[in-house]
Amino acid sequence: MTDRKHVDFSGIYCGIKPDTGRFRLAPTAVGWKSSEDKATIIPSDDLKKMSWIRAARGYQLRVTLKDGGVSKFDGFKSEDFEVLKDTAKLYYKIVVESKELSVKGWNWGKTDFQGSNLVFNVSNKTMFELPLAQAIGANKPGKNEVSINFVDPGQPAPEGVNPREIDELMDVIFYVPGTVPKETENNEDEDADEEEVNADMVFYETVKSKLEFSQMTTENIVQFQEVLCLTPRGRYNIDMYQDFLRLRGKTYDYKIQYSSIIKLFLLPKPDEVHVLFVIGLDPPLRQGQTKYPFLVFQFVREDEIDVELNLDEATMSERYDNKLLKHYEAPTYEVISTIFRSLAGRKVTVPGAYRSHHGAHALKCSMKANEGYLYPLEKCFLFIPKPPTFIPLNEIGVVTFSRVGTSAGASSRTFDMKFHMKSGNDIQFSSINREEYANLEDFMKQKKIKIKSENNEETIITYTDMDDVMEDDDDNYDSRKKRRTEVRMPDLDEEEESPDEDFAPDDSGSDVPEEYDSDVQGSSAGEGEEDE
Template sequence: MKNFYDPSEMDDVISLDSLFLLSTNNGDENINLKLADKGIAMKNIENGAITTIKKDDIHRIELYRGTRLYNMRITTKTKIFNINNILEEKIEEIKKVCGHWYSINVYVKPLEIVDTTKGKVTFSEDYLEYRTDKLIFDVPLKDVVSVCSVKNEAVLGFDCDKEFDGVIEMRLSVPDENFVKNLRERSEIGQVKSIITFETLNNVSPRGKSDYIFSENYIRILGRTYEHKVLYSSIKKIIVLEQEKVVNIIINVDPSIKQGQTRYNFINLLFEKGIDEDFELELDSDLRSKYPSLEEKYNGELYETFIKIIELFTKQRVQVSECFKTRTNQIFLSCALRALEGFLFPISDAVIFLPKVIYMPHREIRLVEFYRVDVSVMTSKSFDMKIITYDSSYLFSSIDKDEFGALEKYFGDCNVEIRVEIVENEIPPEEEDDTTEIENEPSLEADESDV
């Protein structure tokens, strides 16, 4: 394709300067735009980067009032460009050249600006539209990453770069029961081919059963009520905690997923041991080249297959607990956090509490304090432990007293500072006097033996 910024190659060119390319990833970019008979080019004023759109790739061009003067939306086969700050006197010229060069009929789309609270939801090619007789707003279907039904509402989730402000969720009151199904089919969610699906897995946190659908670039977590799209690049850590009969797989995601008003940085999956399942995959040449280790058939224990698949797609090494053992050769400790009974898993670089996942990395632990360690076993068979981080603290109670030595060694080996509270077992003077008097009294057993 010709470079439209080379004067020798420009015949008939329409130049539009000091425009803004709206972008959720990099903020608004200040650009100059050029329209030519062979396509469109945009030049970033700050860094000089040039983006070109071939004539044959232009699918649709629309004009409407924007946040800055007029907005031009260019829809291609793979991308959408929103360009703001177009002067009104340029509109007629843009309409003429687009019709002549690209054979696209361009008009200024009227927008509803008065009655914006009540409308109907419709589908229009690549967009979800909310409108009366005029358009109120529309959403590109490719931007919808999750959709679910909560009571009488359709909940739409969107990707958003956490460094910039943006909409991550929208709720629509839609009476049509088939709306969610239709939206899934039309959006990218329904278009992406699944590679392998794990059905009805048990989520401990967030609670419920979900299908885990692995595609080329992300996992789609589909529950009865909620749906999430988790990019493989968003998975920061995978931890496997294996017990005698069950296995917990902890998945750390950033950005977090949201259900209701609660955000979850950790997904806690529970697998029962002894459950086997066979999988057969349909692999094309692109998948084979991108994931050469991917096999056509998987069999064996379900949790083992899940670990293999998530390791392969995320390129993350699974972390296991190998550095701590109790006196009964377990990798966890029974304890309680307030009224919640659970388990503590000391691993190589953190301490994890389950079932509600609390992740305490060693680098964030300021101090670990032990209480009631030196109290007589006749008085108490357990002790308490407080883990103090730089922004919070957690008091774990009812830990078996026999496990203190293992915990003390674990934190010492990990260079985590500990402190043991010493309970003085001194008897107050008044009690000492009473004890002396009792000891000097005649023995009741002796009296009885004398009878």
């Protein structure tokens, strides 16, 4: 329907929204309104250009704004192009450009950054676009490679959409070879050959800057510099915002929603020097194909920090119920755990009443080839730092102790412990100091966990037991060697008493040639020479 004041089109989508609405062109603005009264209005003074492109849902009218932003409207029909073209020229003095997409199927081309969008062009035609405003992170998985992450597995689907009926883009990896000239302020030609950098690093930094620009709609509340992370290994800057946090490292950059944080632990390390802060995530953090459901940060207990939060009094009172302070000057681990507890809205779990033989909150052990600490907490066991293993007490069926009785040998200084979970999985810890058994057994009994001992069980040799085992093996070897020697000595004496009359090493007339003799020949040839 057309008249002198505006032009309307029905059944139009706005961006990636699932519902349709009515699209209108008016002399003062461009607008879209859904059946649920959700509206998008663009003033005519902000319009820069318009493009007509074939899209998945019919044809698309792409509106580019003067500030670099892009709005997309899908669902047009092919016959709507002439009406849009004439109306845009009449109302806004803008010529609607008709663009063709590349359908060659090539996977190599050139990239172009248009506002917050990354455009991939093949033969000067657009093949696809990536909205970096919806990306959650970027990293470098390998040499000359840059990965852009969009959706975490496990992220809830949009309202009213069955997650099994939708497909979502999760990752895109670009291979960027070669080098490019380095941009410098002074254009000097003296060091032109040396002023080159890897093209993948330039591309990676550009993507990161676009992510920061699109995600930083508000200023960060606080920032922590160079925080040591044990799992995954590295140092990260932690930027905390009202709804999410960002981990920025030299290789990886992540955006984590506070809604993904499900557990927080603050655990003192048995060395009495460090404190561990553990963050449980669902969905987990991903680095390539590796998933990290827990982040383990380490702090020095004596280190202190002096920070001021970028929040006003009204926000701290209304949104955070005065659980945050404007200024903090305290140990670093206390400040970070307090801020995480308020922003994520999760309780911070600390050690309970358990104490090891040495008075620590954890006991040292090994999980397969990894050494770490096992924390018996009030509602779970937690093994850190690698691999972080969470064992709820209510999911434990039976705990089996191995090599704890006298039959295991008095020389054994360690024992093993295996958790038989109700789900059918087994989790085993080894190389536990024998002195820890009494306190650990008391803890199990207090929590009413079933215990079973297997003294005659076939055990796994650990490094701490290798010395004892090697000593026993040496003793056994010496005794066996002695017995063998005593048995064979009489035979050797008998052989010496009966000399071999045929053996004559100094007899030059021996008719048996040696293998290394150069004059060795066959027996028939030797007999022939003697006859001659």
